[in-house]
Amino acid sequence: MTTLASGGVTSGVSAPPGGLRRIGSARWRRRNLTFDKISFFLVFLVIPVAFYVGFVVSPFVQAAYFSLTDWTGFTPAMNFIGLSNYAKLFTDSTFLQAMGNNILMAFVVPIVTLGLAMFFATLVTVGGSTRGNIKGLRNSSFYRVISFFPYVIPAIVIGLIWSQIYDPSAGLLNGILTRLGLEQFTSFAWLGDPRTARWAVMFVIIWGLVGFYMVLFIAAIKGVPAEVFEAARIDGAGRFRTAISITIPLIRENVQTAFIYIGILALDAFVYMAALEPGGGPDNTTLVMAQQLFTTAFAKGQFGYACAMGVVLAVITLAYAGLVFAVNRIFGGKSEVGE
Amino acid sequence: MDINSRPLGRRDFLRGSLAAAALAATGSLAACATSGTGTSTSQSSAPAGQVSDTNPFGVQSGSTVDAVIFKGGYGIDYAEFAGKQVEAKQQGVTVKVTPTTKVAQTLQPRFVAGNPPDVIDNSGAGLIGINTIRDQLAELNDVIEAKNYEGTVIKDTLYPGVTNPGTFDGKFIVLNYALTVYAIWYSASLFDQMGWTVPKTYDEMLALGEEAKGKGKYLLGWGKEAATYYQTMAIGSAIKEGGDEVRLALENLKPDCWSLPPIQDVFNGLKKIIDAGYMKPGGSGTVFTAAQAQWSDAEDFILYPSGGWIENEMKDQTKSGFKMTGAPEPVVSSNSKMPWEALHSTAGEGYIVPSQGKNVAGGKEFLRAMLSKDAAVNFAKTKLSSTIVKGTVPADGFGSTALQSQIQMLEKAGSNIFSWNFVDLYGMNTDQLVVWNSFLSGDSDVAKLTKGLQDITDKVAKDDSIKKVQVS
Numbered sequence: 100m101t102t103l104a105s106g107g108v109t110s111g112v113s114a115p116p117g118g119l120r121r122i123g124s125a126r127w128r129r130r131n132l133t134f135d136k137i138s139f140f141l142v143f144l145v146i147p148v149a150f151y152v153g154f155v156v157s158p159f160v161q162a163a164y165f166s167l168t169d170w171t172g173f174t175p176a177m178n179f180i181g182l183s184n185y186a187k188l189f190t191d192s193t194f195l196q197a198m199g200n201n202i203l204m205a206f207v208v209p210i211v212t213l214g215l216a217m218f219f220a221t222l223v224t225v226g227g228s229t230r231g232n233i234k235g236l237r238n239s240s241f242y243r244v245i246s247f248f249p250y251v252i253p254a255i256v257i258g259l260i261w262s263q264i265y266d267p268s269a270g271l272l273n274g275i276l277t278r279l280g281l282e283q284f285t286s287f288a289w290l291g292d293p294r295t296a297r298w299a300v301m302f303v304i305i306w307g308l309v310g311f312y313m314v315l316f317i318a319a320i321k322g323v324p325a326e327v328f329e330a331a332r333i334d335g336a337g338r339f340r341t342a343i344s345i346t347i348p349l350i351r352e353n354v355q356t357a358f359i360y361i362g363i364l365a366l367d368a369f370v371y372m373a374a375l376e377p378g379g380g381p382d383n384t385t386l387v388m389a390q391q392l393f394t395t396a397f398a399k400g401q402f403g404y405a406c407a408m409g410v411v412l413a414v415i416t417l418a419y420a421g422l423v424f425a426v427n428r429i430f431g432g433k434s435e436v437g438e
Numbered sequence: 439m440d441i442n443s444r445p446l447g448r449r450d451f452l453r454g455s456l457a458a459a460a461l462a463a464t465g466s467l468a469a470c471a472t473s474g475t476g477t478s479t480s481q482s483s484a485p486a487g488q489v490s491d492t493n494p495f496g497v498q499s500g501s502t503v504d505a506v507i508f509k510g511g512y513g514i515d516y517a518e519f520a521g522k523q524v525e526a527k528q529q530g531v532t533v534k535v536t537p538t539t540k541v542a543q544t545l546q547p548r549f550v551a552g553n554p555p556d557v558i559d560n561s562g563a564g565l566i567g568i569n570t571i572r573d574q575l576a577e578l579n580d581v582i583e584a585k586n587y588e589g590t591v592i593k594d595t596l597y598p599g600v601t602n603p604g605t606f607d608g609k610f611i612v613l614n615y616a617l618t619v620y621a622i623w624y625s626a627s628l629f630d631q632m633g634w635t636v637p638k639t640y641d642e643m644l645a646l647g648e649e650a651k652g653k654g655k656y657l658l659g660w661g662k663e664a665a666t667y668y669q670t671m672a673i674g675s676a677i678k679e680g681g682d683e684v685r686l687a688l689e690n691l692k693p694d695c696w697s698l699p700p701i702q703d704v705f706n707g708l709k710k711i712i713d714a715g716y717m718k719p720g721g722s723g724t725v726f727t728a729a730q731a732q733w734s735d736a737e738d739f740i741l742y743p744s745g746g747w748i749e750n751e752m753k754d755q756t757k758s759g760f761k762m763t764g765a766p767e768p769v770v771s772s773n774s775k776m777p778w779e780a781l782h783s784t785a786g787e788g789y790i791v792p793s794q795g796k797n798v799a800g801g802k803e804f805l806r807a808m809l810s811k812d813a814a815v816n817f818a819k820t821k822l823s824s825t826i827v828k829g830t831v832p833a834d835g836f837g838s839t840a841l842q843s844q845i846q847m848l849e850k851a852g853s854n855i856f857s858w859n860f861v862d863l864y865g866m867n868t869d870q871l872v873v874w875n876s877f878l879s880g881d882s883d884v885a886k887l888t889k890g891l892q893d894i895t896d897k898v899a900k901d902d903s904i905k906k907v908q909v910s
Binding site for chain 1: 542543546549550552564567569570571573574662663718719720721722723725728732864865868869871872876879881903
């Protein structure tokens, strides 16, 4: 890439026609022809791009095309029906409800998870004793290890474990609550009551992810020179002020990246839901778009319609990422660095 | 760049399922575009073998039968057994039995590519909606009109009405193999011990609820994925009460079908039981197998509406001495149009033969083997469940009280056997579960339940893109 650019610049700058330019471009061309160069391009550019086009771009293009058809998914035949799948989608109350659930999750899950992760990360890196070197709480490496545990367990297992914990009759949670004398929780269906189901599910997702984002933030904070924190401390900043004015601005790009990753997860959430609420939950309060897409495609045999759902989901995901970039920029960040 | 591509990259299952399908589809799509024809042109390309009494479909010697079998509660060994029978009877034919747990996901690309298996056991949670593929299936009338391996015409060996659930718009295309009896299940030993009798009406059920409460037990219970078992029971009761009229209104997705008096009576009967607190609370948050264990193992509640598979499903979680026994679903009043003994029975494990398969005759021969005595008896004996073939279960039910009672219920019902298809046919169960969970947990009332179910029905009825099956 650099070579290409500099070659271009050389030829562009040379306004007076002369030997220099010819030599430059000839040298560029000759160098380009070497086996090294060709094989390099082949291995690092052509093959990956071909794979990307073949296995990522083309399925998306095809899915987008299928969303304009009435394909059932089980025949090679399909009719082009224009945008009517989309028209149907935006009058489909179940899908709109699923979309609403997803959007709510895309805001609650990242904010709570990252808030907690930031809090813990601060504690174990710079939140320790205010005397001596900048350090975390005592035994911070122990906390760091155990908080990562949930992330090691596959999401589906987390879902299954928690569906047992939430079990109304034999579950751990109601067992503890009733033992504490809270009789109103006898046989209370955490996942079956429309008031609690979505929060119960979000809690599981947050529980599973806090550790990972905590470790991510710890790594970022460790990259900040300790002198900065020391200077802040000498100026009289307390722990909270340090976190708000020093830590977060300095690791802003990590926070943005984390936000986008976890937001995408919350917009998907299929695995957690498959284990916790395979039926969409009470009054569909935990139904997510991915679940609705799956049922539409495989149980109802409406692949065209399901593809339209997929396209909408992808658009929402992109819009979400755009929103996170925009918010970060409004508050003074440079999103380009986030890459 | 990285971040922007990430959202798309994460769409694993769009990519996973569609990429495979789409890639497989491209070839045949192109072909379709040029030829411009529809599908379902039966192309039994394999040269037919000699048709004879012992080879009624003309299976070609040396051909292979590609059977894809759902591997669920019944396993696949019974299908392998039938495969061996085919190989023994038809010289040089090989049967390849492949198990799958997700039928639709596994076979969808093969249907698109026009290369489906010769015979499929289309069952389980991930089955292919029959409505989606019914144009591509071979009619199976010749299978039941053929003679089995013992020389009797197969049709004459089957229980009455077993081909109805597999018949769509007059075409018999799905052979449902395992006979399923829907009933209310209870422990005969517990009932004897307590001196209880099986309730025949909703009022009797309510009264039994009171008695059970005295013993510290609930009457009924449910699990969140199986809330619609109560819908199955309610529809069964309503059909007994109001006759075929009710069944046809539901099957044909008639406006206000859920408001018919017999259905409303049943809903009100259930509501009384729920309001009286005889339903074990918390079902909408309980995994259904855990809920079923509360009945079969802990005996927290005493009646459970389900299909005959319940015994096999709960085999490891049934209290010893629990004599699992079934009784027909209750009626509303003593002057119901069908007697209490009338039975909701249908057949499950839907076997289909795609008309585009390479060896359609082989697929049919496989079904013929399954319907012959050896394979049917083998199934009944190893799965403790009857096939649609009569007379394969001895009086002792191979030692199973549940199987015994199924056969007895079938005998008592005589020709009063009914079933319906609309729930599975239009894939309504997922939506209905939501409505039923809130009804059973006492959060909604009969009016809300009726409206919720009617909305689901109307949505399908009004959607022109869904092909409807006219039932009469």
